[in-house]
Amino acid sequence: MAVHATGAARDEGWLAATDAAALTVADALAALGGDPQGLTPDEVRRRRDRVGPNAVRTHRVSAVAVLARQFRSALLGLLLAAATVSFFVGERTDAVVIGVILAVSVGLGFANEYRAERAGAALHDRVRHVASVVRAGRVETVDVVDLVPGDVVRIGLGQVVPADLRLIEAHRLECDESALTGESTAAVKDTAPVPPGTPPDDLASCALMGTVVRAGSGVGLVVATAGHTAFGRIAVGLGTRHGETEFQQGLRRFSLLLARVAGVLTALIFVINLVLHRPVIDAVLFSLAIAVGITPQLLPAIVTASLAAGTRALAARRVLVKRLVCVEDLGNVEVLFTDKTGTLTDGRLTLAEALGPDGRPADPPDAAAPDAARPPDAAGPPDTAGPGPLLAGLLANESGPDGSDGNPLDRALWQAPAAAAQPVDAYRRVAVLPFDHQRRRVSVLVDGPHGRLLVTKGAAEELLALCVDVPQQARDALDARLADGGRVVAVASRPAPDLAGLDPADERDLRLAGLLVLRDPPKADAAGAVRRLAALGVTVKVITGDHPAVAVRVCEQLGLPVTGVLTGTDLARLDDAALPAAIERASVFARVSPEDKARLVRAQRTAGRDVAFLGDGVNDALALHAADVGISVDTGTDVARDAADVLLLDKDLDVLADGVTEGRRIFANTIKYVLMGTSSNFGNMFSAAGASAFLPFLPMLPGQILLNNLIYDLSQIAIPTDRVDADQLARPAHWDVREIRRFMLTFGPLSSLFDFLAFALLLGVLHAGPTEFRTGWFVESLATQTLVVFAIRTRASPFWRSRPSRPLLVAALAAVAVAWLIPYLPVAGPLGFSPLPPLFVPVVAALTVAYLGLVELAKRTLFASSDLLRPPDRAPGPAGPPGLPTPPGPRRSPEASRRRRTHRRAGRFTTR
Numbered sequence: 001m002a003v004h005a006t007g008a009a010r011d012e013g014w015l016a017a018t019d020a021a022a023l024t025v026a027d028a029l030a031a032l033g034g035d036p037q038g039l040t041p042d043e044v045r046r047r048r049d050r051v052g053p054n055a056v057r058t059h060r061v062s063a064v065a066v067l068a069r070q071f072r073s074a075l076l077g078l079l080l081a082a083a084t085v086s087f088f089v090g091e092r093t094d095a096v097v098i099g100v101i102l103a104v105s106v107g108l109g110f111a112n113e114y115r116a117e118r119a120g121a122a123l124h125d126r127v128r129h130v131a132s133v134v135r136a137g138r139v140e141t142v143d144v145v146d147l148v149p150g151d152v153v154r155i156g157l158g159q160v161v162p163a164d165l166r167l168i169e170a171h172r173l174e175c176d177e178s179a180l181t182g183e184s185t186a187a188v189k190d191t192a193p194v195p196p197g198t199p200p201d202d203l204a205s206c207a208l209m210g211t212v213v214r215a216g217s218g219v220g221l222v223v224a225t226a227g228h229t230a231f232g233r234i235a236v237g238l239g240t241r242h243g244e245t246e247f248q249q250g251l252r253r254f255s256l257l258l259a260r261v262a263g264v265l266t267a268l269i270f271v272i273n274l275v276l277h278r279p280v281i282d283a284v285l286f287s288l289a290i291a292v293g294i295t296p297q298l299l300p301a302i303v304t305a306s307l308a309a310g311t312r313a314l315a316a317r318r319v320l321v322k323r324l325v326c327v328e329d330l331g332n333v334e335v336l337f338t339d340k341t342g343t344l345t346d347g348r349l350t351l352a353e354a355l356g357p358d359g360r361p362a363d364p365p366d367a368a369a370p371d372a373a374r375p376p377d378a379a380g381p382p383d384t385a386g387p388g389p390l391l392a393g394l395l396a397n398e399s400g401p402d403g404s405d406g407n408p409l410d411r412a413l414w415q416a417p418a419a420a421a422q423p424v425d426a427y428r429r430v431a432v433l434p435f436d437h438q439r440r441r442v443s444v445l446v447d448g449p450h451g452r453l454l455v456t457k458g459a460a461e462e463l464l465a466l467c468v469d470v471p472q473q474a475r476d477a478l479d480a481r482l483a484d485g486g487r488v489v490a491v492a493s494r495p496a497p498d499l500a501g502l503d504p505a506d507e508r509d510l511r512l513a514g515l516l517v518l519r520d521p522p523k524a525d526a527a528g529a530v531r532r533l534a535a536l537g538v539t540v541k542v543i544t545g546d547h548p549a550v551a552v553r554v555c556e557q558l559g560l561p562v563t564g565v566l567t568g569t570d571l572a573r574l575d576d577a578a579l580p581a582a583i584e585r586a587s588v589f590a591r592v593s594p595e596d597k598a599r600l601v602r603a604q605r606t607a608g609r610d611v612a613f614l615g616d617g618v619n620d621a622l623a624l625h626a627a628d629v630g631i632s633v634d635t636g637t638d639v640a641r642d643a644a645d646v647l648l649l650d651k652d653l654d655v656l657a658d659g660v661t662e663g664r665r666i667f668a669n670t671i672k673y674v675l676m677g678t679s680s681n682f683g684n685m686f687s688a689a690g691a692s693a694f695l696p697f698l699p700m701l702p703g704q705i706l707l708n709n710l711i712y713d714l715s716q717i718a719i720p721t722d723r724v725d726a727d728q729l730a731r732p733a734h735w736d737v738r739e740i741r742r743f744m745l746t747f748g749p750l751s752s753l754f755d756f757l758a759f760a761l762l763l764g765v766l767h768a769g770p771t772e773f774r775t776g777w778f779v780e781s782l783a784t785q786t787l788v789v790f791a792i793r794t795r796a797s798p799f800w801r802s803r804p805s806r807p808l809l810v811a812a813l814a815a816v817a818v819a820w821l822i823p824y825l826p827v828a829g830p831l832g833f834s835p836l837p838p839l840f841v842p843v844v845a846a847l848t849v850a851y852l853g854l855v856e857l858a859k860r861t862l863f864a865s866s867d868l869l870r871p872p873d874r875a876p877g878p879a880g881p882p883g884l885p886t887p888p889g890p891r892r893s894p895e896a897s898r899r900r901r902t903h904r905r906a907g908r909f910t911t912r
Contacts, residue, residue, distance in 0.1 A: 013051045014149040015223040017230065020166040021203040022196045025221070028166040034150040034221050036168065038134035047148035054147040054163055054225035056235040056909045066114045070106045097703035097831060104710055115308065129642055129909075131162040134219075144909060151222040155213050157594065158621020158639040162909075164229045165207040165220025167191045172216035176622070177201075179210045180230055186214040200230060209909075210235075212625055214595060226909070235909070253737045254674060261682065266291040269689045273698075282698065289702035290685050306666040306720040317658045318649035320634075326645045329629045330612070331663020333538055334732050335604050337589075337597070337623065338614040340544040341408070342633075342651050344530075344554055345520040349412035352486060354389040355515040357470075359477030362388055362514060386450055389514025391422045392491035396444045396457035398434065407435070409489065412518055423449075433502040437545070437593040437619055445502055452497050456507055459591070460490040460515060461547065467492050467510045474512060485553030486517045487546055527558045529653035536660050537731040541587050543597055545619070548590035555588060568592045571599065580607040597623035610732065614648075614656065616640045631656065667733050668724045673716055675743055675792045679855075680712075680785030682744050683751025687781075690752070691759060697770040699759075701832045704774060708782050708819075715786050715815035718807040725794050725802050746862055747788075747855065754784060754851040761843055768840075775823050775833045776840050782819040783848045786812050791855045798856075 020028050029035065039047070087095035129144045134152040144162040147153065152168065155161055161175065167189055174186040181201050194205055207213075207220050210231030226232050266287045273283035310327040314320070321327055341347050354362045387395060390413065397410045413419060427448035435442040441458020456463060460478050464470050467490075481488050492510035499506060533540055540560060544551045548565045555562050564586035571592065574582055580603050589600060597613070601623045604611045613620070613627035616636030624630030624643035632644035633651040641647060648655055691699035700708070755777070762768040762776050789812060794802035804812075823833040836844075 013047060014225065014228050015166075016228070017164040017166075017203055017206045017208060017224060018198070018200055020164070020221075020223040021194045021198060021206045023166065024193055025166065025168050025191060028221055028223065032150045032221065032223060034152065036134075036152060037137040038152045039148070039150050040136050044135065044146075044148055044151070047150060048146070051148060051228075052226060053145045054909060055145045056226055056232045063114060067106075067110050070110050097707075102706065115305070129160075129162075147222055147225055149222050149225060152219060153222055154217070154219050155207060156217040156639070157213055157215065157618050158624075158643060159213050160625075160642070161207045161209055161211045161213065161220075163209050163222045164224040165218075166223050167205055167207060167218050167220045169219040170216065171218060173207070173213065173218040174215040175207055176212040176214045176625075177208060179212075180208060180234070187211075189216075189218065212622065214598075214622060232909070254740060257737055257741060262291045262685075265685055265689050269692055272689070272693050276692075278698075285702040286692070286698055286705075289705040290688055303670055305717070306669055309720050310662045310666050314659055314662055317655050319655050319659050320647040320649065321659075322645055322647075326629065327659070327663050327666060329610075329663065330646065330659040331661075331665075331667050332610040332732050333612040333629060333660055333663075334610045335539045335541060336533065336612045336614060336656070337541050337543050337601060337604075337627070338653070339616070339620065340542055340546065340551055340554055341520060342616065343523075343614060343653060344526050344542065344558060344560075345522050347408070347520065347651065349408050349487065349518045349520050351390075351412055351416035351418075351516060352519045353517045354393075354418075355474070355477055355481075355517065356389065357474055357512045357514055359471065359473035359515075362390070386453060386493040386511060386513055387427075387448075387455065389491050389516055390416065390418055391424070392455050392493055392513040393457055393489070393516050394419060394422055394424050395427055395429075395446055396442050396455045396491065398432075398442060409487075409518065413516070431500070431502045433504065433507075439504060439507070440545070440591075441507065443502055443507055445496060445499055451495060452499065453493050454496040454499065454502070454506060454510075455491070455493045455513075456510055457489055457491045457516075459547070460488045463490040463492055463510070464512065466507055467512045470512050474515065478515060479549075481515070481517045482547050482549035483553065485550055485557070486519060487550055489516050489518070490514075491516065522554055522557045523652075526653060529657060530558050530560050532657045533653060533660070535730065536657060536664075538657075538660060539587075541583075541589065543589045543592055543600065543613075543615075543623075545592065546590060548588065551588045551590045561587065563587045565590060568596050571596050576603065576606075579603040583607075594619040594622045598626045601626040612656075616651065661729055664729045664733065665724045666720070668728045669719050669722050671733070672722065672789065672793050673719050674740060675747075676716065676785070676789055679744065679747035679792065680751055680788055681709075682748035684708075684755065684781045684785055686748060687752045687755035687759075690756065695773075697773075700774050700777060704778055704832060707822075707831065708778060711782060711815050711818055712786055715811040716789075718805070718811035719789070721807045722793060722805045723803065725796060727795065743862065746858060747792075750854065750858060751784065751788075751851070754847060754854075755781065758844070758847050761847070762840075766837070766839060766843065771832065771834045772837070772840075775836055776844060778833065779819050779823070779836065780844045780847055783816045783844070784851045786815045787848065787852060788855055791852060791859055795859075 015028070015031055020031075023031065084095065087099075130141045131144050131147060132154040133140055133142050133147065134154070135142075139154070147163050149163075151163075153162060153165060155165070155173075167173070168191065170189045170191050173189040175189060177183060177187050183201070187204070189204055189207060191205060194203060200208075206223075207218060208231060209225075209229040227236055269290055270283050270287040273286060274280070304324065307324040307327050311321050311324060314327065321330075338344070341349075356362045386392070393413045397413060398407065427446040429444055429446050430452070431445040433443040435458075439458070440462055441456055443454060443456040446453055446455060456466070460482075464475070464478070478488055478490075491513040493513055494510050496506070530540055542551050542555060542560070548567060552562050552565060565588045566582060566586045567589075568591045570582075571579070571589070579599070583600060583603055584607075589596070592600070597615075597620065601611050601613050605626070605628060610628050612629040612631055613623045614631040615621075615624060616633045618639050620632070620636075621639045621643045624632060624640060629646060630644040631646045631648060632640040633648045634641070635651065636644075646659065688699050688705070758777060758780050759773075762773050766772070766776075768776060789808070790798040790804060793804060793808075796802040798804070822828060822831065823835050828834060
């Protein structure tokens with residue numbers, strides 16, 4: 001099998017992961033002509049020309065493709081075909097009118113969708129997904145789409161594996177392969193070949209594209225890219241459309257509802273017209289025009305225009321979203337898990353005090369040991385006193401003296417005023433055991449004035465457990481500093497003359513050198529941001545690696561209620577079934593690992609809550625991937641920024657609240673268009689169906705119906721600009737088609753009632769003929785269905801307590817004005833209109849005013865009988881337009897969630 005695989009690799013330039021996993025590292029390198037020192041630039045270019053980019057999708061905006069999508073509607077196709085037949089059988093004027101109106105409608109949809117596509121492309125161009133690759137002996141950062149088979153790639157915690165890799169090195173490496181297998185348990189990786197024929201789920205010697213590094217690190221040889229990988233084949237099979245969000249599912253269900261209604265009405269009208277012996281072509285045209293009229297053709301355009309406007313508004317507030325639908329996702333957020341450092345606090349750690357083993361301040365801090373000048377190899381037994389607390393902290397430190405790298409705690413120690421006086425140069429580092437989130441400490445082996453020492457720095461309560469003879473005064477000092485909100489680390493050491501390297505088992509029998517107390521005060525504006533998120537119905541929960549007492553103290557200072565505290569140890573005792581209830585009762589999660597963070601996020605999502613996670617470190621990447629909305633900051637680590645859906649250019653909860661508000665504003669404005677379609681369109685088309693049954697002529701010509709729909713749609717383009725009442729933004733809103741159906745069955749018949757009243761006045765009082773009847777109803781129906789937006793857009797009194805945006809006001813009034821002017825323009829004749837008699841004008845105006853008044857009364861009755869935005873079984877809150885939240889419980893099936901995440905992850909492997 002290995003020989004066959006090698007031959008395939010030479011022929012095609014890549015190697016299947018199932019074949020590569022069975023090869024030794026040397027054989028895999030030979031098969032692909034690879035080298036541990038990496039490929040040369042010329043070789044990379046040659047291979048890319050041969051196998052193509054490492055991309056599973058192409059993000060290219062095509063005007064032709066967007067235009068073609070405008071004709072996907074079967075109704076439009078049928079209507080165009082019927083109009084063509086009508087043209088050739090003699091009804092040329094009507095056919096031309098229908099054709100012109102359809103062309104304008106298609107152009108309108110094209111313009112809006114093309115603009116939104118370009119906005120999405122602009123977002124894509126602003127975000128790069130990178131990989132660390134070895135080329136020509138140097139480590140470089142390159143775009144993931146530039147990887148080729150034979151490249152040598154480094155991967156670490158939280159990173160998405162950028163291609164199928166045959167592992168060359170694996171250091172406690174574990175990968176989350178749920179995107180491929182659906183299995184939530186991490187797969188342990190190593191470099192040993194697997195037996196030939198091993199199933200794809202068990203390729204321990206390979207890290208597969210699209211999976212996430214959950215623990216450890218590794219180095220791997222790229223064996224396959226793009227569509228040659230398992231992930232690439234899945235992503236290609238799903239198509240280019242992202243998995244549906246809840247919002248998009250609601251739109252689809254709503255469209256299906258209207259499609260059923262349109263189908264019934266169209267069939268009914270067609271049968272009625274045939275029974276009345278009207279020409280078949282007239283019956284077909286009229287029926288199809290009715291179906292088109294009831295369909296909210298601009299709904300996709302309204303949504304995409306709203307999302308594009310939302311991304312621009314958020315960019316102005318220094319919030320960058322990677323995909324348009326991320327704006328809608330932000331509006332749905334109900335629970336925000338956030339880190340503490342830099343979000344709730346200033347994020348600038350400073351050393352406040354160094355305490356000795358007796359709990360008293362080290363004064364002067366860490367003066368050089370008496371025999372500091374003694375060389376490491378001096379004769380005689382080593383001094384066991386060891387370095388003082390600050391010196392020990394500087395020795396067990398992963399940041400350079402200039403503070404250019406390492407974690408914020410290490411940098412804070414170097415920046416302490418007393419650090420310059422420490423005799424760090426008297427020590428030589430022999431070995432280091434880096435910090436990890438399981439041990440929560442770092443150890444170094446050094447040679448110095450006290451001989452060879454093991455020096456350890458880490459979480460105080462855990463490190464004290466590894467020490468011998470800890471004074472009670474040290475424990476009391478630790479408790480006091482933690483209760484006061486200080487971040488405390490302990491330092492300890494022991495003689496280690498026999499050690500040449502380090503292992504976690506060596507961290508034992510330590511002697512406490514002291515405690516280092518650091519401060520990171522709460523942000524001045526964080527309390528206001530927390531209150532603002534609470535007012536938006538977003539529950540804020542704090543996740544931190546700090547001691548619980550520190551997190552609780554910060555929450556108290558910010559006025560964030562602490563309903564309960566869980567530690568990583570507590571979480572380990574809870575199974576997945578009990579975890580969601582425990583999370584609901586707690587608001588602070590301390591001493592948690594990266595895996596704990598991701599588990600918390602997944603548990604909240606399983607419970608049916610829309611979850612956002614805000615973090616900026618390597619240890620946050622797993623949770624960022626797991627959340628509905630992953631949020632990081634522009635100054636965060638590469639891994640965190642790569643994993644996030646939303647980037648904050650300022651690490652400020654206030655700008656996050658802006659994002660939540662913008663998402664809800666978009667939802668609220670989309671709902672307005674939906675309610676317009678379910679009330680006005682449905683009512684008018686139902687009226688047309690009823691009128692055609694008793695009138696000796698068509699109540700409105702097909703071209704007139706389409707013109708009515710076009711003018712109405714043009715006025716609705718301004719809806720995304722509308723203001724939204726504060727009470728509509730106060731809670732997350734979700735689709736409920738049952739409530740929308742209820743709204744339709746209330747306001748649709750109400751609209752039809754006034755239409756029938758208008759029919760009676762036009763026929764019985766004003767004695768209108770066919771042309772006058774069609775003109776009068778055209779003007780009345782367009783006025784009522786357009787102006788009703790001012791009543792539907794708010795629960796409050798329109799204009800007095802809730803003012804519409806100026807563009808919406810102008811657009812609606814302009815649509816009504818155009819409808820009133822058309823009968824007096826030269827185009828009136830070809831369109832089948834005639835000037836209205838003077839008496840028609842006040843009658844139609846009175847009907848319109850009466851209709852809007854009755855709608856206002858019905859609206860108040862309907863909204864008063866249901867809390868359409870109040871989440872069930874939760875504290876009462878402000879209510880708004882329809883959009884009842886789904887009861888707690890999974891809103892998407894596990895398979896749907898997996899497809900959606902595969903789509904989202906595939907976005908990083910996209911080229912233009």
